[in-house]
Amino acid sequence: MCHVAGGDVIANTVPHDAERFDRIAVLCEQRQRKDIQKLNQALNEFRFLHQQPQSRREFDLYDPDALKKDRPARITDDDPRCGVSSMQKFMGEDLTRQSRNKYQREQMQDWFERQIEEREATEAAYKEANRLATFTYSACCRPFFTTPKMNSSYSLQLGGSWQI
Structure with a gap:
């Protein structure tokens, strides 16, 4: 404590200062909450606009439409994606069954x-x-x-x- 000639003045200013400091602390907390809220809002807006699930690196791992988008393992007998060890060409397999059946029905x-x-x-x-x-x-x-x-x-x- 400060000892000044007017001891009453110091005693009166301490509660006022405490009240003032308390109001300043409340205002600082409110400002900090608003700043955090604005920052979170800006972050969510950025994520919504620029970080779509489709643009993520690992999106192909959890893509719900992956099977719809996927190409078949083999399209024709001469498909260059099918090598010797691809196990995609089997004896008796008929890739042209639908068109052959249609032609046979017409015939x-x-x-x-x-x-x-x-x-x-x-x-x-x-x-x-x-x-x-x-x-x-x-x-x-x-x-x-x-x-x-x-x-x-x-x-x-x-x-x-x-x-x-």
């Missing part, structure tokens, strides 16, 4: 349509041959069997059977 459909056309043509030819045979028989042979010389009880029917 079978074409064969089926041709078979239908051939059957319809054969049936039409058979019907035409029957029609011509019936017409020829009617024009040629029927008048011969139905002449007045023949007995009227005998006649050849169109179906080819004799009726008495």
Whole structure:
């Protein structure tokens, strides 16, 4: 303590100084909290704008769409990425199965349509041959069997059977 001639003055200034120092300390703490809050806000803004997960070095390790983006192990039999020890070429494997199956379905459909056309043509030819045979028989042979010389009880029917 200071001993000055007016001891009352020193005693009165100590509580005022303590109160003033306390207010200054509270203001400093508030300013420090605001500064920390602004700094954290600026840091988060920087992270949001400039440190996206896609730009990180190890993003390929935890990429949720990695399987969607990944290329197949082998595209064709001549794929340069597949060496001798890649174990990507197996006997009996058919990479063109989808296109081959599509071509085979189209080919079978074409064969089926041709078979239908051939059957319809054969049936039409058979019907035409029957029609011509019936017409020829009617024009040629029927008048011969139905002449007045023949007995009227005998006649050849169109179906080819004799009726008495």
